[in-house]
Amino acid sequence: MAGDLLSRHAWTRADLAARLRRRGAPADVAAEVVDDLVARAYVDDAAFARHWVTTRAARGYGAARLRMELRARGVALAVISAALSMLGGDDVLGRARETARRRLPALRRGRPDRVAPRLRDYLLRRGFSTSVVVRVVRETTGAAADD
Secondary structure, eight states, rough: OHHHHHHHHHOOOHHHHHHHHTTOOHHHHEEEEEEEEHHTTTTOOOHHHHHHHHHHHTTTHHHHHHHHHHHHOOHHHHHHHHTTTTHHHHHHHHHHHHHHHHHHHHHTSSOOGGGHHHHHHHHHHOOHHHHHHHHHHHHHHHSSSTT
16 A cells, blocks of 8 residues: 555655555554655655755745645654755745746736735745745835735
8 A cells, every 4th residue: 555655656754654544554554664664765754855845946935835834744844944955045036036927917917006915915825935025026016015
């Protein structure tokens, strides 16, 4: 059962154990199987977190959102911090600008006075820090982010 699950995509330790329990494995058996797979390097939370951060950041998600998603998947805080350390400061600003650039056409179809607040909310939901959001909204719309 675990081999079938692993053949489809990568799993975190907690996600795989939960899935095995949902499929009928007793909790102690699921934990034992997952421990064996971790020992054999078939399940690696650190590798999962690095891959998650790399792919999701490229899709326009910020550190706060990525941290929350990994935490929800049961990844340890130290592992999350190590994976997020791959994101550079200038890179974050560039990703936020690119995310805003892609979103702006849809926002501009609505009321002009709502563009800046809606862009601000969108970038915050994507997990970018407030300081980055304020800067990007100001740069892209010419308005303050708290309008």
